[in-house]
Amino acid sequence: MTKIREAKIDELIQDDRNFNKGTEKGRELIEKSLRDFGAGRSLLIDKNNRIIAGNKTHQNAKAVGLEDAIIVETDGTKLVAVKRTDIDLDTKKGREMALADNATVKVDLEWDTDTLNEIADEFDIDVEGWGISLGVDENPYTQKVESPVYTATEDEPPTIEELTDTDKRNELVSRIEQANVPEDIKSFLKMAAERHVVFHYDRIAEYYCHAPKEVQTLMEDSALIIIDFEDAIEGGYVKAKMDFDAEFLKEYGQNEG
Secondary structure, three states: OOEEEEEEHHHOEOOOOOOEOOOHHHHHHHHHHHHHHOOOOOOEEOOOOEEEEOHHHHHHHHHOOOOEEEEEEOOOOOOOOOOOOOOOOOOHHHHHHHHHHHHHHHHOOOEOHHHHHHHHHHHOOOHHHHOOOOOOOOOOOOOOOOOOOOOOOOOOOOOHHHHEEOHHHHHHHHHHHHOOOOHHHHHHHHHHHHHHOEEOHHHHHHHHHHOOHHHHHHHHHOOOOOOOHHHHHHOOHHHHHHHHHHHHHHHHOOOOO
16 A cells, blocks of 8 residues: 655655765756756655665755655555646756756766675675676776866966967968968968967966856866866767877877877
């Protein structure tokens, strides 16, 4: 028999050995989703009110001021569906809520491999049977590198002028302007001249530390700063570098430095 009762969120207990460490970006998106759309996906708790699934949603629900919960007691033989009577799926809010649900699951997942190993041994759980490789990052690139942490070393940010050296670009553009060639060729050559802008990445990193969040995000998306190698790979930056290296070696051989 299904039993439904009202409760306070504080009655629900966080899993102190949660497999998912979560991410800063994931926390931001979950909080945004809760503020924009309210509660949607339900939590899963055990018979002692300890949270099996939905720890991060629980944390962020408290952060945005939600206080009440509805507990549905079941033995698992019936599917529990949460019905939002105020939302139609085929509306902007409905579709964006569906998008938010999938996006937050993806972005907020960071396995706690120490806890996974510990509990796998303790309870003899075949973690790899669930598609998780313990002790080995599934991505061959992230096995070899750690994402850098950017910390400001100066009280004031560098000026924009300090971030690049444009002398070569400017000299080329000046010559292009004076050349007796069609305008469309000039436009093309000017675009090519931008390749000669030198970026001072140490100064860019310092500038990033002082920049507002919107500017930081744009710098990350422009690959001026890489804070997550998974994102770099998804964005194509790592692949582009590998393709460039492969072509260079084909052209110039292994011993060119």
